[in-house]
Amino acid sequence: MDFDVIVIGGGPVGENVAWRTAAGGLSTAMVEKELVGGECSYWACMPSKALLRSGHALAAAQRVKGVVGGSLDAAAVLERRTGFTSNWDDSGQVQWAESENIHVLRGNGEVTGEREVTVRGADGETVYRARHAVVVCTGSVPKMPPLDGIGDTPVWTSREATSAREVPDSLVVLGGGVVGVEMAQAWARLGSQVKLVVSGDRPLPKMEDFVGPLVAEGLQADGVEVLLNGRASSIKPGELTLQDGRTVRGSHILVATGRVPATKDAKPLTIDDSGLVSGVDGRWLYAAGDVTGRALLTHQGKYQGRAVGTAILERSRGFEPKERSAGQAWADHVAVPQVVFTDPEVAFVGHTAEEARAAGRDVKVVDLDIAVAGSSLHADGYKGRTRMVVDERTRTLVGVTFVGQDVAELLHSATVAIVGEVTVDRLWHAVPAYPTISEVWLRMLESYGL
Template sequence: MDFDVIVIGGGPVGENVAWRTAAGGLSTAMIEKELVGGECSYWACMPSKALLRSGHALAAAKRVKGVVGGSLDAAAVLERRTGFTSNWDDTGQVKWAESENIHVIRGDGEVTGEREVTVGGEVYRARQAVVVCTGSVPKMPPLEGLADTPVWTSREATSAREVPESLVVLGGGVVGVEMAQAWARLGSKVKLVVSGDRPLPKFEEFVGPLVVEGLEEDGVEVLLGGRASSIKPGELTLQDGRVVQGAHILVATGRVPATKDGKPLTIDDSGLVSGVDGRWLYAAGDVTGRALLTHQGKYQGRAVGTAILERSRGFEPKQWSAGQAWADHVAVPQVVFTDPEVAFVGHTAEEARAQGRDVKVVDLDIAVAGSSLHADGYKGKARMVVDERTRTLVGVTFVGQDVAELLHSATVAIVGEVTVDRLWHAVPSYPTISEVWLRLLESYGL
């Protein structure tokens, strides 16, 4: 029952840690209480994007003259979604793990001592490290009647077998806006309740209104300033007295780390948990509270796996090396897969100024040859935030059809600290939407 490394949580983050350490020759066990592959594979990233993709493809086709007709087959969309989840069967994932010399243990793992994990009464010990990758769980609001009301969370929203006749979505974050649009395009009558003056409030201020415009074009009724006070089956009451009704109510008010108290485990950039002697306890992914995004968690997982390997060989991971997740602080990319898409990396202008940076903000409409070819009447916006002292990018936001594929270039520019003067010589191909980079730099003053 001894291993070099024990990973608690078999989602994408835990899989990356376990693969890294096992490939490096350390005996590795991975504990999973539900499905190997985790939330992302079965109830989040993959099924949600599968639900959205067909509607996006159809809408994109209709924006080009010469395309006639077309409609969505909801049953086929749901079947395609289910294909991406392997019908919620993790057999393939388990086979992959075992083929990589990862020992899969079924059950709920709990750290019960130094280098000790207990699963269903069985005690396992780690010679090198224990890594907590337990992810996050839905954050439920303090609503009167919630305990007695069956509601949807993100899991039910992504795994439903039929299109609901009507749906009330509470919450204007990423899950809220994505699921509102997905189900509206599949035929549900959707109402989105947003507590503030715009959805996606953590993004640049122009993002939310553009997303609202897209949602309303799909028939979503968006209720702003809608703070909920109570709930009962099929009915949500707001503080201002408005009553919102629907066959199902999706509560999408955020997520919290999956720890006993819902608080994150504080880590350093190599994943070591703060306040634990002996340098044996690590964490990665949502449970750290750093960036609740699958790709960022996988990045942290790769850093943790590398750090464990290096320390097992007597080396300390160096700054900027693969054993340090320093990008968490400067270049976290995120895409909201609505239509229009939102692609963002780095810091907003407000965040950059709060850090004391002298910044110049460049805003413009995405109106280049590539975008006009991409869609008739293409609508989109871009923002570039430049640190004037270093003349490097610290934040970039794109909103528009298919802008997600522009994001990695912005991420590379920020991570690489590429100056605007050097970026000028990265010539965008014609005619693509990437031409927007040239327009941004021209607007900056080059």
């Protein structure tokens, strides 16, 4: 029962590793205990964005004069969401894997020795060995807060929030991170009475300081009650009690207080840029994705997976991955893009101004409202904001943030600029098309002083 490579975890990260090594001629097995395709396909990225999209489309139409009426059909939105999950059936994903010469092993995989993986499934326990590499891609799981009563209270996590078959009468969302704000807006627009409990003074506190207030304003416009500085102390069915004595009630409670790596001790596996796990002799154990704690984002995990697969292939052929090559996930350190699919959207890449200064950089910050011909055509009364953070020593971008309707499509240009270390002087000659929202790039560079 030997393979060249054994990947534990059949989500998008594991799929990318397995595809890369199998395509390179290495016999590859992929172990999955639930559904091939993982969290993103069935309980996270795809269903959550499907729940949001219909409401965004309706709101966008209503912001343009000449559109009259319109409403959401909640049942149809949920049906569309279910279509994106293939009704939680992974047979199509399994067929794809097998067509790519990836052997799918059903069960719970565990590293039980050097180059050894034990799979415990419905048919019992089987031990497999890897000639070249074992790759851990087990992802992450919801982090439960230490609240009185949490163990006795049925709550929603992100899984229930994205797979629910009916709209809850009322929903309390605990947590002002990405999952919290996205699900608060999705269910509010589908007809639920939603209350969002945020522990600090704004949602999305790790992003630039203007982001959270703009997102909170968008949520409130959809009827979400946003409770700031709301640290929870206890929970029971239908009721959340805050430390300041406030009581928040709802028919359902979504706990969205973060995620932790899916390891035995909930601690991340430390890796180098090629994915090798630190402290393991023999250079055979790799990891990628959420389990590394580097960037809990599907696209970044897939990027790491491609790097790991490439590194394994190169080492199997006697070569070492070169610095900043496809076998090293070095962009993890400089340009991690992220989109929060609320309305307004948030699109961010690189470092915040605060992070850049803390790292000792001499930075110049350019803040602007998004007010160009393209935005005014896009929506009547378009409201948005952007920030550009420039390293003055190198005259290159180290961080860019956009907030506004449909700004996600602006993000890749910022990512390319940061990864490519393009100077602001060269960016001046990247002429944005008129009339598009991208013209805000010209306004940012003008404000910078070019």
